[in-house]
Amino acid sequence: MIDHAHLIPLLPLAASVLIILFGRWLPLEGAWLAILVALAGLVQSSVILVGVFTRPEVLLPNLGPAGRFFEMSWDWFSIGNHRMELGIMIDGMSAMMLVVVTLVSFLVQVYSLGYQRGKPRFGRYYAYLSFFTASMLILVVANNLLQFFIGWELMGLSSYLLIGFEFERPAAAQASRKAFITTRVGDLGFYLGLLLIFTSLGTANFGILGAESVKTIGPGLATAIALLLFCGTVGKSAQLPLHVWLPDAMEGPTPVSALIHAATMVAAGVYLLGRFSFIFALSPVAQTVVAWTGGLTALGAALSALTATDIKKVLAYSTISQLGYMVLAMGVGDPQAGMFHLTTHAFFKALLFLGAGSVIHAVHTNEMPAMGGLGKKMPVTFITMFCAWLAIIGFPYVSSGFYSKEAILAAVYEKHEIALLAIAGFTALLTTFYMTRLMILTFIGTPRDAERFRHAHESGLSMTLPLSVLAALSLFAGFLLHYIWPFANLVPRAAHAVAETVGHGPEGGGHAVVLALSLAALGLGLLGAYTVYILRNPDPEKMAARFPGLHALLTVRHFDRFYLKLADWLCFKPAAFLQAFDYAVIDQFLVDGVGAVGRLLSRIQSWIDDNIVDGILVNGFGGMATRIGAGLRALQSGAVQNYLLGAALGAFALLLWSVGVFG
């Protein structure tokens, strides 16, 4: 299976091309093809993952600084001595990512059968989904940075296509552009980092880089490379300050949001940090930057999620917040915890989005104030969302989120980053609060919009089945990956520490503090949400009026404002200046000036032409001929006797001459 790993990204790619070209003639517009291909990818990835767990020394023959890996590559082109290759590299991390990506993609596609039914461009939607999945898979299996970058950029393209899928709505078209441009800002840094790696180390191959980096990279270079690569993560994984595109990306169809937020796109940034953890490990400065960016992102996004009323917006902010956690884990030098959380988060966040999609499908609105009490009408959605809720708040032991979040908190604690630990703990409290709020406002209590409530109904099997699968994973994946197939076997705890695979988590030594912290956060968050939304149930507008400053801080999108200002200063103002310059100097002075000079010269030339050439030369000669002719014409009188007189006078003159009168 692993020898044909290249099929995993290539099949969805082929499927997307086939659907674009021939989809209109296929049953279901070719959707079944995309789903079938996704299923095949899932099966293959799962077999590979099981193999990686059970007999890694057979499947992954090469031993690198970041653990065992399998590699095959084809030459693509070479520049001078530098060889560029296309290749497949599979290690524990990518094997896990493959399963996550294909699984979520498969479930999202099955779900979309129900969700997108009857919507326009059904086949094209599946082509884009397949293309999106293929891009992410190209990135996941890449064995070199260039191929990684290709997948990375293809994903930018497909996210643009999918976020703006309902481009008839201006908001969607705008959101897709915003996502594309914002991530491009980060990609610039990533690309510079790629170039820096290639010029300074002469290779882009991950295996060689990993082996060589320790020996050849100095701390300064490592910091530069790490920070540049981190720019890519900041853009793609929506970290401060480039997180602004992600809440707007909710304009895409809800299953697409699930895919973007769970398995592709935002996961790529974290995956990048995991791939390059060996370089980050060389630069404490970069690690500090990464950790604090992650921590602040987690906190800021959680605060923003508190007041959002759009159910998808809450989930979007929660995604940013959870990504902050993962980046924080990478920043404290623990890719294992980060990737672990990425995996569990993929399951429960996909579930949350698909569940939200199911709710939206039923009540035709995103606004939570128009929901309420839907638990009775939509039991399957409610129960599965409840499982996701358990996972995201990290309910002890029975949920997957608990294990991965504990791992991150433990990693932070071990680094003795007390401020970051406090931030992470507080964020956990906020997470519990806003997620509980979401569940209460949506499913519990009395319906606030009777009309919508009456029409609400449980979604069909194609939608509830993926929800159930994801619910099971949200509950058990953490347990599974912690005890049965330890995640520690997949991803080393820290770079350059292959031997250190000691599990850590809830019952690791000295982690009672972490456990207590997270339990306290959980308890306080639950208590707060219960108090506010069940017991008091306040009017949001009155609350906003009572704390206007706080409300403004949480709801106003300061970063967007700042970027608009920035764009105003960087683009629009210079553009206006250049336009004025163009008009005044180029147009008015230069162009018009040249024109005026030209007109003056023409006028002189015209005067010369009229008066000298025409007047003197042309007309002069003509006039001379005319005047001479007029004189001569007088002789030609036509009267025969005049001529005769001439002849007579001539004869007389001859006579005189002959007799010698003239001399």
Added chain:
Amino acid sequence: MLNDSVATLMPSLFSYLLVGAALLSLGIFGALSRRNMLGVLIAIELIFNAANINLVAFNRYLHPGQPWGQAFAIFVIALAAAEAVVGLALVLTIYRHFKTVLSEDLNILKG
């Protein structure tokens, strides 16, 4: 050969030449001043005859007994007859065409 008596009765050569010159002058004047084309033709006949008088007179006085001057005069008369034929024919044609024989009206060659 002329005898003296005849010679004394004969006018001198000069008087003949005088007549010839007068005829020539009258002819030229007439040719230049007559408005009628027929008058012009007649004046031209005068010029011819002026020449003939000179020819005959020179023959009689300078080379008596020889025929050349008189013979030449005969030629000129024959020529004048031919000239008159052509001239009259032209005048006739002009008259048919322009309904006039006045020379001042005939200036279609005026430049």
